[in-house]
Amino acid sequence: MSVEAVLFDVDDTLVDHSGAVARGFVQRLSQVAPAADRDAAAAEWRRLEELHYRRHLDGELTWQGQRRERVRGILAWLGQPVPAGDDEVDAWFDAYRTAFEAATAAFAETVEVLDALDVPMGVVSNNSTANLLAKLERVGLGGRFEVVLCPDTDGLPAKPHPALFHAGCAALGTARGTTAYVGDRLRTDALGARDAGLVGVWLDRHGRGAGTELPEGVVRIPDLRALTGLVAGSLPGRRVG
Ligand SMILES: [Mg+2]
Incomplete structure (x- = not known):
């Protein structure tokens, strides 16, 4: 060959990428749910990413749509209120993305x-x-x-x-x-x-x-x-x- x-x-x-997801998410979690089980929440965030990114690749969700599903999923998992509108959800993701991008190497x-x-x-x-x-x-x-x-x-x-x-x-x-x-x-x-x-x-x-x-x-x-x-x-x- x-x-x-x-x-x-x-x-x-x-x-x-996986390291940046973990570090970015843990930082976001410390802002929104500091008492949550960090490892379990991070594992759930990773699972939601896999699930909804796959749905995006299959044409079921838009790029932005898979982000929103991930945020709604983790909020539900954390037992927090899940906003009906997209603006609040997008703002949540943007705050995560800022931490994720800073952690990317x-x-x-x-x-x-x-x-x-x-x-x-x-x-x-x-x-x-x-x-x-x-x-x-x-x-x-x-x-x-x-x-x-x-x-x-x-x-x-x-x-x-x-x-x-x-x-x-x-x-x-x-x-x-x-x-x-x-x-x-x-x-x-x-x-x-x-x-x-x-x-x-x-x-x-x-x-x-x-x-x-x-x-x-x-x-x-x-x-x-x-x-x-x-x-x-x-x-x-x-x-x-
Ligand atoms: Mg890859």
Whole structure:
């Protein structure tokens, strides 16, 4: 297998999204329910995010709609009044988002790995383009990628639909069979990429796949640094201006 280009997922692959959600939520919780069980509330917030973000990807909720459902869900869980109108709910989320954004950072090894890869690189995410570009800037990764692609770019379907992976390769100008897609989700990222004809790389930081049989055609790496060994011609010093 030869890998001559890399497309990345962003959240929990290059950027510590889960850590930022946890830190941002705990801060918001300290403002609105300081006596609540912090770990249980944070776990519920994460569950609500997974649930309603999935409904958004399935076309059931708008971007803003999934945020509102998450806020209403956590308020109900906390036993607090749930506003009927959207304005109060949006203000609640905005206060959380401010804390979340302040807590968002790239993983410690991200820049080192990007520096070491001497191949064309891009990001393909299910986020919105405006959000993603702002996030990359905020964490110091702005301008690092030749391609930044989200479903809203051309009205493309979200991952794991093959069209988004194909569009990533087309934008990068690389062949699917030698382009790796690296992401933390087995189904959405690695299997989706593999089914689209790319090299699907599952970044399994938590060892969920240890001791289990990997689906054919998927490469599992325990951390981002392992990527440099997969990629042909990895050299230090490459930067995209
Ligand atoms: Mg991810």
